[in-house]
Amino acid sequence: MNLEDLRAVRSRERSSDSLQDLRDSFYEEVADYIQSRKDERERAAAASDDPFSSEEVQTLTDEIETAEQVSEAIYERRMGKIVKQASLAAAGMTGDTEGLTNEERRLYDDLVARIEENKSHVLDVLAGDADPREEPASDATGADPMAASHANPEPDSMSGDGESEPAPTERAESSAAAAMGGGLDEADDAPDDTPSPDARNAEGSAGADGAEGAARTTVRITRDVGDVFGVDERQYSLEAEDVVVLPAENAKPLVEKDAAEEL
Template sequence: MNLEDLRAVRSRERSSDSLQDLRDSFYEEVADYIQERKDERERAAAEADDPFASSEVQTLTDEIETAEQVSEAIYERRMGKLVKQASLAAAGMTGNTEGLTNEERRLYEDLVARIEENKSHVLDVLAGEADAHDESAGGGASPDPIDAAHANPEPDTVSDSSDEALTPDEPDESSAAAAMGSDLDTPDESPDAAPSTAAGDDAAADDGTAENDSIEDEAERTTVRITRDVGDVFGVDERQYSLEAEDVVVLPSENAKPLVEKDAAEEL
């Protein structure tokens, strides 16, 4: 296991709407790899005259942080797909569970059981056979795995958009387009562009596109080079970006400024 392996897994996960096969122990192997890097960093720091100035220590630190970010992106991307599969299974359709890790399989089984239980309770309420406020029957007040899994249901519109390039995520996280690409479509910022009153423009406004365009046009934008993996960022222009080291992207200034201040990007 190494950083390139993790990035390859993330790219494949983003480029497909279905769950790719992972070993049962995938997350355990990732944890072991990260711990090995941390142990190596401690050794390098102990041997260095000045650990804070050691290039080896800094390189290991960057590798550890990137591995943690990429691993989290993989997990979140897979959770969106897993929830969909659990919903299908609970509805009596076939859910594809091949290739799940040990942790994901336990969550999947729990999700299916809870969805089925909740559905049964709702049907009983509709039939007048159960109390809608009976938490023990399927609605409970305590948080459950469904809430956790929904915390990042295919955020990407994906392209989870960070692989090797920045691309706005698609609604179902159609990650394929964003994985490893750097074709970011930026809105027309020409100061001379005047609002059109043509019938075609009115039609576009009716479609709801005019409102989105105005949001993007109003946002001042800055071109930056990403200096370390950042992950998914939701822009003030209502686009989702996935930022990876060495990407050159155009971001809303309000999003770019904090990245520059934290040395995660440099303005071009």
């Protein structure tokens, strides 16, 4: 495992709507790779008279930070696809679960169970057999798909150095509701000047949504965000340099996080 391997995985994941096959232990291998770079950085710093000005230490730091960003972008991209496949499975259709990692399979199973449970509860409410104010009882639990291999990316993700990430269902819900998918790629990757299909679709549909009274904002995406589920119940795939018309409620947090700029 190295940085080029990670970039290749991210590139393949971006170029396809379906999940690419990854090894069961993919995230664990990524965590081991990043930790090995951190160990090497510690040795280089210890051997240097001035670690802060050491070129080797800085090079290793850049590699670590880039690897963290690329691996998170891979996870965020795949998470959107996993949520879609779980929705299909819960609706009685066949979901594509080939190539999931151990962590992702736990997330998938948890999502399917929760969606099925919620659907059953809603049908009971509609039939008058359940109180709509009551939450459906849930036995579905899910482990954090990345907790086994890394913690939050600040300051050093995937190494066990920081706080634990939110549980998988929380990650899925927050990405859908808050429009902040994460997955920020490194600055040295050249952006694609061609707007994504989701961006073009969003621009083309702005008039219809405006007619329904939903405030919308045109923004240029400044960092890769990944898949976002808008308050208008549309999914957007946001990558750096995309120009897209978003619901104002989704655009505002992106601008505040410096992931987009208003046009």
